[in-house]
Amino acid sequence: MCLAVPGELLEITDTNPITRRGKVSFGGIVKEINLAFVPEATVGDYVLVHIGFALSKIDEKEAKSIFSFIEDIGHLEELVEER
Numbered sequence: 910m911c912l913a914v915p916g917e918l919l920e921i922t923d924t925n926p927i928t929r930r931g932k933v934s935f936g937g938i939v940k941e942i943n944l945a946f947v948p949e950a951t952v953g954d955y956v957l958v959h960i961g962f963a964l965s966k967i968d969e970k971e972a973k974s975i976f977s978f979i980e981d982i983g984h985l986e987e988l989v990e991e992r
Contacts, residue, residue: 913959914979915972916942918950933958936976 916933922941923930929944933956942956947963950956955972956963967975 911959912979913957913964915955915957915967915975916940917972918944918952918954918956918963920952931963933963936980 914935916935919932919934919939921929921931921944926948927945929948930941931944931950931952932939933942935958940961942958943962944950944956945962947956947966950963950966955967955969957965957967957972
């Protein structure tokens, strides 16, 4: 099953409108995410991410509620890349 996961935008690393990217934290796991679909997102915002693309902004309270649920059901480890 594929889920969109909320994360906090920590840093914007590319400001080109097509390739806009940034670092997003998923409970301490930081990944580089494409931000082209959320040009309004700024550092500190929470975004909903699916397959490496931020799809929308989400409010902090809702993001933390969803993230807590993902941790509770034991799927947090799926966010960590296999080495």
